[in-house]
Amino acid sequence: MSELRKSTGVFVGTFVALSTILGAGMMVLPGTSYYQLGLSAWMPWAVAALSVVPLLYCYAWLGRRYPAASGVAHYAEVALGRSTGRTSGMLATFALVTGIPATAITGGRYLAEFSGAAALTWAFPVVVLAAATAVALLGANVSGRLQVTLLLALFALVVVTAVIAIGSHGPAVPSTRLPEFSALGTALTAVYVAFTGWETVAFTFEEHKSSDAIPRIFVTSYLVVVALYALLLLGIFAVVDSGDPALNSAPLLLLAERALGGVGRPMTLLLVIVTITANVCASVLALSRLVFGMARSGYLPAALSRVRTRDANPVTSVVVVGLVLTVIAVLGALGLVSFEALFVVSGGIYFVLYGVGAAAFAKLADGVRARVVTALCGVTVLLVTLLAGPPMWLCWALFAVVLLGTSLVDRRRRARVSATSG
Template identity: 30%
Template sequence: MTVSTSARPRADVAAGHRLGLGQGTALLTGAVLGPGILALPHAAASAAGPAALAAWALLLALSVPVAFTFAALGARFPDGGGVAAFAARAFGPRTSAAVGWLFLAVVPVGTLAGAMIGGGYVANAAGWGRPGAAVMTAALLAAAFTANHGGLRMSGRVQLVLVAGLAVLLAVAVLASAPHADAAHFTPFAPYGIGGVVHAVGVLFFAFAGWEAASHLSADFADPRRLLPRATGLALALVGTLYLALAAAVTGVLGERAETSAVPLALLMETGLGDLARAATAVAAMVLSFVAMNTYIAGGSRLGAALGRDGALPAWFGRGGPVPHRGLLLLEALAVPLAVAVVATGFGLDPLLRATAACLASVTVVGMASATRLLTGRARAAARLTTALTAAAALSCGPYLVIPAAVAAVAALRGRLTSSKVEDLR
């Protein structure tokens, strides 16, 4: 296996669409502000009660150094391989292959989870039941893959419009429901103690993952060194404001209903928007699902091309033009049978969310550890602290960490077998 030591993907995208500040911010925002916000407020409230607000705030605070560390890496080493490319420079090809395979494997799982959340919300709002949810899940997957086959010019512009509309819709829902908030709903603040907050952190990690996905788009920015940090800052401000506002509104307005209802956002909109709630909830669900899926698929397809270029996948995947159609085909080949199996068996959503969170947490830890070797000065010191914090947060994923460990083991075994064949040929 060879490792790229230059930003060759920059040449690949030169003839294609290049991201400016607006579209870049929208794609980064979509990587983090996804469909998890539809289901996770309930899961976090069930784990920690009103103290779930502390878990939201803690993870948001952790997101700041994580996001800017990824921005610093992407600005300095713009590459479609994302964390895998950073790991190759910092730790060598085997670590790069392991983390690349890990992210590539989890993209179909995470995008399916997002499509299921959005499809479930739409079907619930329309009264379509389980068959309708399955149809909407398939439709969201098809839309996200189609947009990416059209390239970043199409998917980036669609993302910009959708994120702007989504921010307005969520802000209206929060403001309209605010008069119904009750201070009594915040007491007792921590009915399940510190353990409940720790559990909520593990549940909510899915909601704050995404910066590692956006790192695969660094080479697509027109000027990564200048635009990527700016887009990251704008995305952080937007995501942080919406997350904390929604979390506070769900607790203050719904009280104990936030712990018992699986659709707290729908209840919040019903309280604030009345008869418009069903339509608003369906729209929010579809947009939240699409924007996250769009970014993850874009990142995963570029990673597939980079892994083909660097030898961690067959070289066929590394060939092609500005749009990584072959990487997209690989993701589709993984996502379609997984979706069929999950929908047909009625497999629960929670395991998909937790498996995704564990894998993305592991990728984030490797990315932060890579920064401790690749960055200098204060950025390196911040990366060391962030590595320790993200590793501690990853432990909250518990037994689901077996999944990234298993994927890494398979990647390592493939690397050894490939090395052995090369030696035999010599």
């Protein structure tokens, strides 16, 4: 059975996690939440940041004990059976196949709008996906080092812009006024997307030198993500009026122009390029590992589980993943596939996979702490599902339908094997 080489250390692993989590949501969500709730916009961010902690605990615990390329699919199979594992892997693949092109297209739209070059709408997604595929072909270490460089640049851009904005205009005191429940629920559902991605990080765990470091990677990346979003919110609070409709499309541009003046626009374009490139590189790497793991488990064609001898890199799955993502990105950029549907489906399935991970943890972990974490996860999953409404319900229904289908297929396969052996 093919295995991936354990070559990723704690430092690079942390930056790979950050690259996976910080994506297109960073460019829009702080602005939309501020436009909806004014200076009370910090509330859904605080709720999302706190409520995701038990779910992250589950994934850190599972990753440390079951570091496999197929991530949640492996956890689900070990804890809940082959059919649930296969279903989870299929939906995870579908979520990434829709979410990665949507992220690349977001970058293309940003660049096209603020540079005036309409061709960037489709050209940027193609270029960034080709680059991410090429980097993944070079191996996890090369991809990881690139993501370290990109993320350090991203941190510098965000910190400098936000600090200048707050320092030059003075900090705006966040409001303690509780907004209407419906408005808070709508904002929370959107903001929660900013705290997804750790389940995708799990697909890279097989290549970590020490699985004992995985909880530390989760804690560090979580704290950095929270701090970065807090800085962005405080910077926007300081320099932008909450009634500005541009908050729904270009909050980072508003922040940069108010803070940095004439260099704000090129700074924003650079920030978009860095953020999207880092996220797409990390996600393509993760998806190629998931596809490799699924093929190794017999859920996808065996050819996708081949690895290059000299570095144990699953190059076949990398190439196939890159080609599929590029085709979908071009179709989405040209309007032949609904861009909004790509994001909705991807975000909903990510959350369903959080729930599956929590269920696997509940089955495998023992003790009082495990029961408390399981209860907190149950409350979080239930509340977010109810608040999100029909789009989220549809994703859970999709999971149920696929699970039913795979269960029937597995049952028939077992029946045939039993009849043959008999």
